Amino acid sequence: GQQVMQIPQYQHVQEGEDFTTYCNSSTTLSNIQWYKQRPGGHPVFLIQLVKSGEVKKQKRLTFQFGEAKKNSSLHITATQTTDVGTYFCAGQGRNTDKLIFGTGTRLQVFP
Amino acid sequence: DSGVTQTPKHLITATGQRVTLRCSPRSGDLSVYWYQQSLDQGLQFLIQYYNGEERAKGNILERFSAQQFPDLHSELNLSSLELGDSALYFCASSVSGGWGTGELFFGEGSRLTVL
Numbered sequence: 316g317q318q319v320m321q322i323p324q325y326q327h328v329q330e331g332e333d334f335t336t337y338c339n340s341s342t343t344l345s346n347i348q349w350y351k352q353r354p355g356g357h358p359v360f361l362i363q364l365v366k367s368g369e370v371k372k373q374k375r376l377t378f379q380f381g382e383a384k385k386n387s388s389l390h391i392t393a394t395q396t397t398d399v400g401t402y403f404c405a406g407q408g409r410n411t412d413k414l415i416f417g418t419g420t421r422l423q424v425f426p
Numbered sequence: 427d428s429g430v431t432q433t434p435k436h437l438i439t440a441t442g443q444r445v446t447l448r449c450s451p452r453s454g455d456l457s458v459y460w461y462q463q464s465l466d467q468g469l470q471f472l473i474q475y476y477n478g479e480e481r482a483k484g485n486i487l488e489r490f491s492a493q494q495f496p497d498l499h500s501e502l503n504l505s506s507l508e509l510g511d512s513a514l515y516f517c518a519s520s521v522s523g524g525w526g527t528g529e530l531f532f533g534e535g536s537r538l539t540v541l
Contacts, residue, residue, distance in 0.1 A: 348529070357428070357516060357532040358469065403469065405530075412482040414459065414530065416469040 317342045319406045321417040329425050334391040336420035338404035345409045347380055347387045350416075353400040361389075394424045429453065432517050432533035440541055444505040447536045451498055451519030457481070458500040459518040459530060460492060469516065475500055504538070512540045 318341040328334050346365045350358040364380035371378045377390045387404055404417040429452035451458050460472040471484035475494035494500045514537050518530040
């Protein structure tokens with residue numbers, strides 16, 4: 316079945332450093348979403364990408380969908396302590412309602 | 427507040443027992459998703475309903491079952507509980523079902539502890 320992997324599993328950065336997490340699907344996706352889960356909280360939607368090669372920006376966050384629609388990345392510029400949490404990608408395959416979450420990347424930011 | 431309500435928030439029970447988790451989606455949302463999150467793990471997709479019908483199934487155990495009622499609330503039933511079923515169970519809702527399902531709104535989760 317469809318699998319979605321993320322790397323790295325953990326990332327510790329100094330405040331002000333950049334951070335990137337990568338997401339890879341075993342199958343071609345119709346769309347990909349990104350979520351952030353703060354410690355002790357629930358996942359919160361960040362963005363959805365639909366088009367091949369699409370790039371979207373939200374302030375310090377840049378999201379990219381690969382040309383083959385099988386991979387995606389999230390880049391955070393100049394991390395802040397408020398960025399702490401686990402970032403999940405979630406892929407939806409073609410002709411299915413399933414939204415499969417990636418394994419997640421836990422980000423820790425040290426002041 | 428996402429608008430998705432899950433009850434109970436916490437539940438402690440013994441092995442072999444049966445529990446029911448309840449989810450009320452956001453007003454107007456027709457789709458309900460159930461996910462299981464074990465300690466420090468990812469979100470495992472269990473099942474999805476759209477407007478009362480099962481639409482997609484993940485790696486849901488045969489001991490687990492779910493349904494969505496005419497008022498669109500959903501229940502997840504877990505039976506013959508084992509220690510390994512201890513986890514946080516999330517419900518999420520979205521406006522639509524189907525391809526390009528759009529943003530999921532998650533509830534706060536129901537934390538199940540099996541002793």
